[in-house]
Structures are given as C-alpha cells and as structure tokens.
Amino acid sequence: MKNVLICASILGSIVTFAQEKDSIKSNNIEEVVVNGRYYKRYVEKQGSSSLRLDEALIKIPQNISIITNKALEDQQVTTLSDGVLRNVAGAQRLEHWGDMYTRVNMRGARAAAFMNGVNVTSSWGPLSEDMSYVDHIEFIKGPSGFLMSNGEPSGIYNIVTKKPTGNALNGTARVTLGSFNMYRGEADIDTKITDKVAFRLNLMAQNKNSFRDYEFNDRYIINPSIKVNLSDKTTLTAEYIYQKAKMSEVGSAYVYSFEGYGTKPREYTITDPNLDPTRVTNNTVNLNLQHKFNDSWKLTSQLSYVNEYTMGSDIWPSMFEGNYMLRGLNYWEASNEMKFGQIFLNGYVKTGSISHKILAGLDLGSKKYMADWSQSYGLDKFNETNDIKLAPDFNYWYNLATNNYDSNGRYPYSGPNNTAGYKPFDKSRPLSERAGAGGTIEQNYTGLYLQDELGFLDDALRLTLAARYTTVKENSYGSKSEANKVTPRIGVSYSINENMSAYALYDQAFVPQSVILRSGEYVKPITGNNIEIGVKKDWFGGKWNTTLSAYNITKNNSTVSDPTNSPSDPYSILLGKTRVQGIEFDLKGEITKGFNAIFNYAFTENKITESNDPANNPVGKRIPGYAKHTANGWLNYTFTNGILEGVGLSFGGTYMGDRSSWNWGSATSSLNMNDYVKFDAGLSWENTKFRVNFNVFNLFDRYLYSGSSIGFLQSDGKTYKTGYYTQADAPRNFRISIGYKF
Template identity: 75%
Template sequence: MKKIIVSAVVLVSTFAFAQENDTIKSNNIEEVVVNGKYYKKYVEKEGSSSMRLDEELIKIPQNISIITNAALADQQVTTLSDGVLRNVAGAQRLEHWGDMYTRVNMRGSRAAAFMNGVNVTTNWGPLSEDMSYVDHIEFVKGPSGFLMSNGEPSGIYNIVTKKPTGKNFNGSARITLGSYDLMRAETDIDSKINDKVAFRLNLMGQNKNSFRDYEFNDRYIINPSIKVKLSDKTTVIAEYLYQKAKMSEVGSAYVFTFDGYGTKPSSYTITDPGIDPTKVDNHTVNLNLQHQFNKYWKLTAQVSYINEYTLGSDIWPGMYQGNYMLRSLYHWEADNTMKFGQVFLNGYEKTGNVSHKILAGLDLGSKSYLADWNQGGMLDRYNATNDFTLDPDYNYWYNVNTHNYDINGSNPYSGPNNGYPAFNGTTPLSQRATPGGYIKQNYSGLYLQDELGFFDSRLRLTLAARYTNVNQNDYGTSKKADKITPRIGLSYSLDSNTSAYALYDQSFVPQAGFLRNNGSIKPITGNNIEIGLKRDWFDGKWNTTLSLYNIIKNNELTTDPNNTLNERYSLILGRTRVQGIEFDLKGQITKGLNAILNYAFTENKVVKTNTPEYTVGDRIAGYAKHTANGWLNYTFTEGQLEGFGLTFGGTYLGDRSTWTWGTDGALNMNDYVKFDAGMSWENTRVKLNLNVFNVFNRYLYSGSYYAWGGYYYYQAEAPRNWRFSIAYKF
C-alpha cells in the first residue's frame, strides 16, 4: 500500500517542475477561477456527442440529468456505488455483490449501463465504474430510443470518459486517505504533441479494506487516449482502458438471519480469511471518428470492444442444521466479451419556415457471457454424533441464533472444518459454461428522427422511430424478437430560459424462461408518457427540472413462488405501472454557494394480473416511494477565509420496497437516513478536502426476505467514516 503513496508523491514532485500554463484550466479538479472568485461547475447545458442529440438539454423533451466532475470531486466519490446516485432524483442502488458492480434502479426497474454511448449492461456487470477516468455521467430518464429500445423503460446512465482536449500541458494529481486503510492515488495528464495530435493519460491505484473483517477491494487503472486531427473536418479519438480489481469473494458483504434486518453489528461477516481473492481484468478499446461535412451535417462512427475476465468465488448459505448454517463456497470463472459498432448522422435543414434537426443512426452489438459456477462445496460440516459439540476435528460452526462463529477455544482456527473446495480449470471454459452458464445476445437497430422547429424553433416537434432486432440466448433458452418503437416529443420555449415538454416513447425487453404449461413468452413492452418543465436561472448558473411520468409494462415474467429449490419456472405477471414525480435543482445559487437538491415520488404496482399468486395493487420490488437528497457546498470567495469551504449533505429513502417481490409475513425495511459533512481549502493550484460520511453513525442497510431459505439477507453500509484528499493542479 505504501508504494501507491510513494508513487503519487513522486508524480506530484515531478509535475511541479513540468511546463506550466498561466491560464487556469478545467480538468480533474473541475474548478474555474475568475478574478479570484471560485466557481464550481455543477451544471452542464449540453450532453456529450455520444448521446447523439446535439442540442441543449433545456430543448430536449425528456428528463436528462448530468453529474459533473466538479460535483464528483467535491463529494470524494470513487466508484459509481459510492454516493453518485445522490445527485439524481429517484435513482438508488440496490444491494448486490458489494462493490463489484453497481445495480442502479430508477423509475421502477434497472437502468441500463452505457459507456460512451454503447450499452455495456450485462447480467453480472459491468465492473463498478471508477471515477478516475470519468469526465461526467449522463442520466436519461425513461425510454431512450435514440440510444436503444431493447431495454427497461426506466432509462439509462451514460459514463463519458475523459478524452484529450487539445490544450497545452494540463493535469492534476490527487492522494486520498481514509477510514479502513483507504489509500488511493490518481493522476490526470492532458496535453498535445502538436496542433494535430493530443493525448491524455489517467492512472489510478487503490488499496482499501473494509469495516468488515477480511473484506478488501484493491483496484488499478491505466487509461491512455489519443486524439488525431486528420483534417480540418475529420477527427479520430482512440482510447484504451485497463482495469484490474482484486477483492474479497462475492457474498462477503451479506448477512443471513432469521431475525430480520439490522440484527447484527455492521462489522459482521460470514467470510473466511483463507478464501482466495476474486480477480477481475477488464480491457476496453474504443475508436471514434467524427467527420464534419459542413456546419450543418456531421457523421460519427464508433467501434468498441470490451473483454472482462473474472476468476473468483461466491459464498452463500449451503444448508441449515437446526440453528446452524453451513456455508458453501462456489468457484466462479467467467469471460464477458462485447463488441459494438455504430454510425449516426446529425444534420440541419430548413423547408420554408420549418427547421429540421435530423438524426439517423445504425447500431450493431454482440454480447457473450460464459461462466462456470458449478464447482464448489460446503465449507462447514455437520457432526451429528456430537450434535454440534465442538472437538478438534469439528471446530468451526456458524450459529444462527447467536449469529457468531463457534470456535473451539483449545484449538486455534485453522480453516473451515470441511476444507476449501478445489477448482479444476483444465477443461476449456467454453465447455464447462454451456448451457447453464451461457448468455449471448446479438442485436441491430436502425433509428430515424426529425425534430421540426416552428416559430424560429420556439416550438419543437420530435417524430422518430427505431427498428430493433434481437437474438438472445439465456442459459439454454433462445428467443428472437423485433419491434418498431415510435417516439413523439413536443417542447416549447416559454422564453430563452424556460421550456415545457411532453413525451411518448416505447421500449421492449426480450425474455427467456420456462413456463409450467410450456407456453410461449413474449417480450416485455414498455410505454412511457412524460411531461415536464425546465428552467435555467440567473444566466444558467443553476437550473431546475420538474417531471411527471407514467410507465406501463406488459408481459413481465416473475419467479414462480411454487418453485422447489431446483426449479426455474416463471409466471407471466400481466401488467405493472410505475408513476411518479421528480424534481432536480443544481448549480450555483449565489456567489460561493453551490447546491444539488432533488426529490422523487415513485409508485410501482400490479394493475393487471394473470396469476392468483399476485393481486392487483401488489407492490413491485426494488424502489423507495420517497427519495430526497441534498448537497450544499459554500466556499468563501474573499477576505481572510477566501478558499475555505463547508459542505453538508443528506439522503432519505422512505417506504422502501425490498429486492424481491413482497412475501406474506416478511418484515419491512426501516427508512434510510444518512448525513454527511465536510470542509475544504483551495487556491488556484492546491485543494485540501475532508469529508465525514454517515456523521451520526446510523445503522444503514438494504436487503430482502429470501423465501426459499426462509431467512432475511441484507448488506450493511459503513458506520461513520472519513476521507481526506490533497489535490494539485499543474
């Protein structure tokens, strides 16, 4: 761990003597200094080119929220699972597999994960995105036909990576220390070789333990990119991202108990110190070409390749004997390969007094996931003769009543009494994975949109349609589906800073599964109706968005509650409806005061049922009816305290729905309330930042009732903890 700190110090020392530029630049620290007054960029007026729309957000008939790098840096966010979602109304993280990947739910279902405009969502991924290579994050609420139609109608989030700017030498370095032996160093170098070639390099190394024993998460990132200006009209950007993660096994964050939620100390774990770490290697290559035919027409083409290899394990309850849980450990080897190609054309024309903003695009994608999780066995062994009386041969049991390991005091712990299961990887993964560990999807999509502008484009009518064809194989079941999904939007500028909009959009999700009657399974169809009001205040220094939406989903599958342990049958639920209200405010309210405030009301329930197991009015899993977030940052801009800042933030989740469908007799989760606070000091080169999270040391968790096992499982969050960072801009 010390090597990381030493390396970072060397980087800072070296760069201190590097070329300097008198102009203060916006980069990793995302600060702009104008006449000695500090301005933090919490607001973006336009999305990235990877979002394809090529228009100011206030004119787009949809709720789109952007989280800037400045906000991420102030909040000392390290990964997507690390507090990012507080910045977006109604978005929340559901517990699943610790910090390995982040499942984001909003508007009643999982939001698809995008990176630079391509859909990298998989059943078990992507690897939770690290903020060291992130320029900003775009959240698009509701169906997003201009990016995809074959996905949940809740929306998407798009990770936009840092790319060369073409400016002179520009960069930053940062060291972060924190609770649980957190040591993290990162650097961002942005420069140009000449007027035609620019490059950027992001490096990150992290060692981090946990408030739970034997749990850790170490990560390393190398992210070079190059931008080449082939001509005055053509530019190519090539980017490579390598991520290496080494962490405790999947499942180490879970608590399993018959007693309900929050019954054990937050430090409690069922993991074992002798289990080999889980290792993930991720390689991502992206090549983007943009050609500007003239000032009205632009062509963008992009190809992406992603390969993620995982070798690790998963700990979970194997069986119960009376009050004792015997743990099982299963090895997990997986190869996840994705290939994408896309080309789209943006253009502008006028016919009489009507303007046309045209978008036409073609998407091709292939995803292949191979996994072997069949090798493993019990870590613990039941001694029926002694009825759990411990002896030197049987010295390690897990007691469900006391929720503790019982270790024979006369013998030091030397590993689980049944030993660690062996792993055999001599047979190729492609043979071990099929059919139960094989997921494959090929898709193609064609999109066409015309935004018609009337009255000097004050009134904008969007007419669009997307044709998508999907061929999918899930664990041995194959499905094909294709569909044309329309999109109609209307946006009107009440003045130059205010717009009202309405939207109708569709999506569909191919499904694969088994019905007891051997019936056919149709894709999920999602219909979204949304209205909203957007406004920029005080020359765009801060903005607000208010939206109301209604999403109908048809033909959704759910697990058959009558399944035995080895059955995988599903039920066709019928129709569900999610509706809600969302409000977002972000930006500089007054000089020195920046705010991010949001609230969402969400209601997701069954409105038509095809099965007696679920009735009209039943709640759908995975959301909170009320979510509210706040983040306030005040920086003194003059006087003796110039550069000194204070921060306060909070998160509230009320009336939470558990991960799975509601079960009779299951307990409800408590409301979630968390507060954070911090202070900082900065000048044009240096920033010191201290944040304390969960200030009031509340017991925070999320989880569900597991009907098959008859117990509850949940994940606790960290108690009060802190982070301190030193950043230098050169």
C-alpha cells in the same frame, strides 16, 4: 500498499515537473477563477456527443440529468456505488455485491449501464465504474429510443470518459487517505503533442479495507487516450481502459437472519481469512471517428470492445438446521466479451419556415458471458458428536454466550475444513466447453432508428417524431428467444422564453425474455409505454436550473417465478400488467455567489394493475425494487474573498422512505425496512494550484442497510424457511485528499 507508494511517487514527480515549468498555467476545465472568485460547475447545459442529440438539454423533451466531475470531486466519490446517486432524483443502488458491480434502479426497474453511448449492461456487470476516468455521468430517464436497442423503460446512465482536450499541458495529481486503511493515488495528465495530436493519461491505484474483518478492495487503472485531427473536418479519438481489481469473495457483505433486518452488529460477517479473493481484469477499447461535412451535417462512427475476465469466489448459506448455518463456498471462472458498432448522422435543414434536426443511425451489438460454475463445496461440516454444524451461528448472541465463537460470531478456523472433492479448473478444456449451455448468456442485436425534430415559430415550438426498429436474439442459460419490434417516439417541447421550456413525451421500449412457461411456450418480450410531461428552467443566466417531471410507465408481459416450482424447476408464469408512476424534481447549480447546491426529490409508486396470478400476486401489490420517497441534498459554500478565501464548507443528506426490497428469493414477507437517513459533511481549502478536501460520511453514525426477504433451504433439502439478508453501510468514516493542479 506497495502499489500506492509507487503511485504516490509518480504523483510527486509530476508535481515537481509542473513546478519547474514556469510558462505552464493552470487550466482546469471544471473550475476557473472569475473576477477573483471560484466558480464551480455543477451545471451542464448540453450533453456529450455520445448522447447523439446535438442540442441544449433545455430543449430536449425528456428528463436528462448530468452529474459533473466537479460535484463528484466535492463529494469525494470514488466509484459509482459510492454516493453518485445522491445527485439524481429517484435513483438508488440495489444489490451492490460489495462494489464488484453496481445495480442502479430508477423508475421502478434497473437502469441500463452505458459507456460513451454503448450498452455495456450484463447480468454480472459491468465492473463498478471508477471515477478516476469519468468526465461526467448522464442520466436519461424513461425509454431512450435514440440510445437503447432494448431495455427496461426506466432509463439509462451513460458514463462519459475523460478525453484529450487539445490544450497545453495541464492536469491534476491527488492522494486520498481514509478510514479502514484506504490509500488512493490518482493522476490526470492532459497535453497537446502537436497542433493535430492531443494525449491524455489517467492513472489510479487503490488499496482499501472494510469495517468488516477480512474484506478488502484493491484496484488499479491505466487509461491512455489520444485525439488526432486528421483534417479540419475529421477527428479520430482512441482510448484504452485497463482495470485490475482484487477483492474479498463475493457475498461477504451479506448478513443473514431469521429475526429481521439489521439484527446483527454492522461489523458482523460470514467470511473468514485465507479464502481466495475475486480477481477481475477488464480491457476496454473505444475508437470514435467524427467527420463534419459542413456546419449542418456531421457523421459519427464508433467501435467498442470490452473483455472482462473473472476468477471469482463467493460465499453463501447452503442450508440451515434451525438457526445454524452451513456455508457454501464457490469458485467460478468467467469471460464477459462485448463488441459494438455504431454509426449515426446528425443534420439540419430548413423547408420554408420549418427547421428539421435529423438523427439517423445504426447500432450493432454482440454480448457473450460464459462461466464455469463447477467448483463448489461446503465450507463447513457437521460435528459428528452432536450433529451441530461448525459454522457461523445465526444466533449471534447464543454463540457469544457459549464462547464457542469469536467476537463476530464465527467459528475460529484457519481455512476451509471440508475440501473433499475440490479440483482446480480444468484449463486444458476451453471455457466455452466447460460453461456449456447452462453457463452461457448471449445476446446479439441490431437497431435502426430515424428521428426528425421539426422546429416551428423560429424553433420556439419543437415536435419530435422518431421510430426505432430493433431485432434481438438471446440465449440465456439454454433458454433461447428472438424478437423484433418497431418502437415509436413522439415529443413536444415549447420554449416559453429562452430560459424556460415545457415538454411532453410518448415513448416505447421492449425487453426480450429468455424464460419458459410450464407449457413449453416462450414468453413474448416485455413492452413498455411511457408518458412524461415536464418543465425545465434556467435561473439567473443559467447559473442554476430546475427540472420538474411527472411520468406514467406501463409494462406488459411481465413474468415471475411459477409458485408451483420445485427448487430445480425453471418455469415462469405471466404476471400481467404493471404500472410505475411518479414525480421528480431536480435543482442544481450556483444559487448565489460562492453557494452551490444540489437538491432532488422523487415520488415513485410501482404496482400490479392486472394480474394472471391473483392468489400470489393480487392487483395493487407492490413491485420490488424502489423507495416510495427519496430526497437528496448537497450544499457547498466557498468563501470568495477575505481571509477565508478558498475555504469551503459542505453538508449533504440522503433520505429514502417506504422502501421495498429487491426480493430475489422464493419467500415473501410483509416486513418493511426502516427509512434510510444519512448525513455527510465536508471542509475544504483551495487556490489555483492546491486543493485539500476533508469529508466525513454517515456523520451521525446511523445503522444503515439495504436488504430483502429470502427463502433459506433447510437441512432436509426440500423445505424453505423465510429469513432476511442485510447489507450494512459503513459506520462514520472519513477521507482526506490533497490535490495539485498544473
């Protein structure tokens, strides 16, 4: 709370300073006053330079969706896991680990996480992105040969950070209060130091508890950036993001049951007070140099460095005796270091009547995650008199009836009761030595790509021809792999008129696999083939637009865990071929004066089409990790004149039907999750200086959750029993924010 008060004091000083500057005018990029009315920007017509495609989105032969900062502000989104995905057709969150990091799935697989055009995806990250330093988010569906060196053919999301604009002093200050003791302060200062030097500073401090006892998530961010015009043609941009997070132990959001999904009250938790939290420190540095040779040719080079240190704690069930659970508490120390180098060239030439948009580049990347997992012990122990574990009883109502536990079904205690053998981390030995092969994930890659977009008929017809050569070396927990592959890309886009285009795309991707067969052989990389067609249209001068696309992705060499494995065996088997196909529709923008809308729908189907293990994985079996039907909507109406001028009304909803889980356990089950239906509403008021937002989430207080089946180890240490885990969403809750623009 102290830090939030400090931040609020800073914001107050900023407001006072801005009020004293009579000559300073409001210059908010995301919202302007046009002819006496407020015009909100839910639509972007062109991607960032980090997308590498120097072209309007309507001309690109691929489904690309951009979420603007204004949409995020209206929805009061604070992190990537906090409602961002409602703005993109078919995207959903899986295994969010209580907001430590966000796993985004779309088109049947995990979407790679990018920041400013570099792939920061890791097995345990990145730290869930906070919106305080985000300008907008770009979602690129399907394989993206112009960005990815390797990754799932589902697509990527690219976080584009706020950077100096070069304008005179302007910015925002905002304080947000909310349910569960949420206190958040933000400041965004954007100014011009000289005609050649611009500076921007983003600050954020947050304290937030949970609807579950003993859970919390505190976070602090400092994000300075500077832009220097070295000459009329050369620009250098440097930015630094410092993040400090402290949160309750990982795993505290999970609830377990043998009966099914959602059988415990939403506020049920297996955690307790006095457990050490998880602490994460993230340092990110990015340097970007752009040089324009002339109006037709531009060279961009970029260096990025990410260093994330974690002193973590997590709590999981270790074994069961009937319905009784024995919890395990683990501590780990981890380092996640990533280094990236990029250089790419954009150019334009004409050969006769044919135009050529050239993209050529080189990507270099190095990622290394090391973790010391050695500190773990049983949080609970057997009761020596009756052999009953003093632990949270899995049968909540039985515990409550016998009065042995508190109102959440936990055994009351003041700290871990079985710490025998626990020792602090041996810091005299380097982490690399303590982690060893069993605690290290390492990847090094190189990507070289060339793309030519040929324009015919005065650029009305565009043919994209591209190829990427990628080499990857991986070492995942001692399993090594090395692969290289050329992936082609062919696209056609035709402008029916200046506001409408149709496109078709064929693209490939590949994913190296650090898994091993029982024979000792290593597995070839997953290869993915994507075919996509679509139609894009701008309506009423581009105030709103729509995209309709259909796709078919096949994947070869997919693997699953060997069903004959003992609990300690690492072996996999070749699954065969899988296919994900679907249809996606996106609509966003200003429909009529003052009325802005976001609507999307996606149909997704992901199944096995050829199987090497028909007994356990027959043809037609669903691949986990998606909802067959997803639909989202967000409506905002702002009165633009009269006594209610500046008043805004918002209403939104999310639907996910026929959901499949992400089943990472050894057990399988046919039990389906309920459909997910959530509604939110908001009320706002704004003028050229102030903005007040009040939003209510989960308006009808529905019990919402995600989850999966899992195999629970029994007390004999050998057998598993099928159970379920659930992560519940928050009940009805609210946020109110007050912002000042200067």
